[in-house]
Amino acid sequence: MRSDRHTRAPLRLKIAAGIGLAFLHLPILLIFLYAFTTEEKSYQFPPPGLTLKWFAVTWNRPDVWEALGLSVRVASISTVVALTLGTLCAAAISQTRFFGREAISLLVILPIALPGIITGISLRSAFNLAEIPFSFWTIVLGHATFCVVVVYNNAVARFRRMSGSLIEASMDLGADGFQTFRHVILPNIGTALLAGGMLAFALSFDEVIVTTFTAGQQATLPIWMLEELVRPRQRPVTNVVAMVVVLVTFLPILAAYYLTRDGDQISGQGK
């Protein structure tokens, strides 16, 4: 690009892009404002007054804490399962060529590519057919299934950038397979796994469609919110919970971004 004219964006494009970004962010910012409103019967704008009292009210609500606790437990276990399965699958797919490779990568992506309602209803009807009662574990079963893909995607991308000669060098220097995994492979894919795990956690923490089908009486935080959305009873408490959920999900996403951002400087990548 030699002339300055081409490196500057046309004004109209700038405005359109700016409007687009504002469209994406203003609604979320609005949530923050509503968490402080004194109005409790309607969604009145502008808020008649601002208060901090709903934070205290929410803090003392056992049902919110219970839902939050369940969500954290489900997300943690689903993340562990997804990390194990996703890494195994990524290692197999990226390090070898074999018949049916494409089919397997499609199978991993399928749970997230098909609409959630299909995953949800098929799991529910399968649990019914097999007469498995709905419990904590049925929720985990559903969540882990669609969380595998985010770990898999992150790990596969990192495996691709990792040079195969590193593994060979480690073997040549006398390390066995397990030592190579522990000292060469794991440090290389570590941050990708951490990022994948955080995204899996965020995905599970937020999931509602599959959960409505696989949960029995338990309410995860999104289920709790859905009930409030359909039949609003505690508008101010819902506002505060919504704001907290936004903050809680932003952190792992920012962390995942910073962990994978410097991925270009992976050792052995220059080869």
Next chain:
Amino acid sequence: MSASALKATAILPGRGGIGGALSDAFWRKPTLLLFVLLTPPLLWLGIIYLGSLFALLVQSFFSIDEFSGLVVREFTLKTYGELLRPANLDIIVRTLTMAALVTIASAILAFPIAYFAARYAKGRWKAVFYLGVMLPLWSSYLVKVYAWKLILAKEGILTWIFDKLHLTVLIDSWLALPVVGGNSLSVSPTGTFLVFVYVWLPFMILPVQAALERVPSNLLEASADLGAAPRQTFLNVLLPLALPGIIAGSIFTFSLTLGDYIIPQIVGTSHLYIGMAVYAHQGTAGNIPLAAAFTVVPVVIMGIYLWLAKRAGAFDAL
């Protein structure tokens, strides 16, 4: 280490123990390693996921006894026949129309953001745009829907803005229109449409941006040098090259709209969409066969869509 010691350890002795034996076996037979790696994920996805999908497909060929309300486990196409009843066809057509409109609107909104991020944003601005798309993409789906409930409410911010601008009559006359209107924005198809576009927009931006990143800027300069007006360059050079990205994005927006049942339930009229019909039939009605047959509709539509998209080269843009 002396030279003789080096010589002695040039060929290492086999490592003892189970770990060593396993490691040696994996090295000699890579297929064994592959088998060990793939078995757990394939068992999980194959049995839990594919098994359930298959069970659902089988149930769509069962029917429900109209008197007892029990599922009759015999092969029949009767349930699929029920899909063709006017009420159910209505649901399918309504959902498809909504999905198509949402896809077109997202593509139009996404293009400037993606183009700016791909071509003009540098350094810090690049990060701002990336996070600016990733944060809304990953933030809670329900919170986003909730935010729109606040925005579209009769006493909400949108009404307030239009009131301050003395344009309330605009909203009122739009809501008075027959198909898109309703009592208020939060119970009209327009509201449903807005929320759908908002929630799925990031899924369109990312693949379009990926496609645009790969358009060399000298192509655009060449087009301009050869005398094309910006509009001509856009239509004849940029758009065809971005098309695979747009199609890739449309896979998400289309598929997600087809399967969603929460947005039209919270912001919208009482008219059903496919997702809501599935939910209603499997839940209170207990008509699993019809619910299963309904889920086959988006699967078939997406199957055809994916096949066409693959032919258009959309997967290279993902």
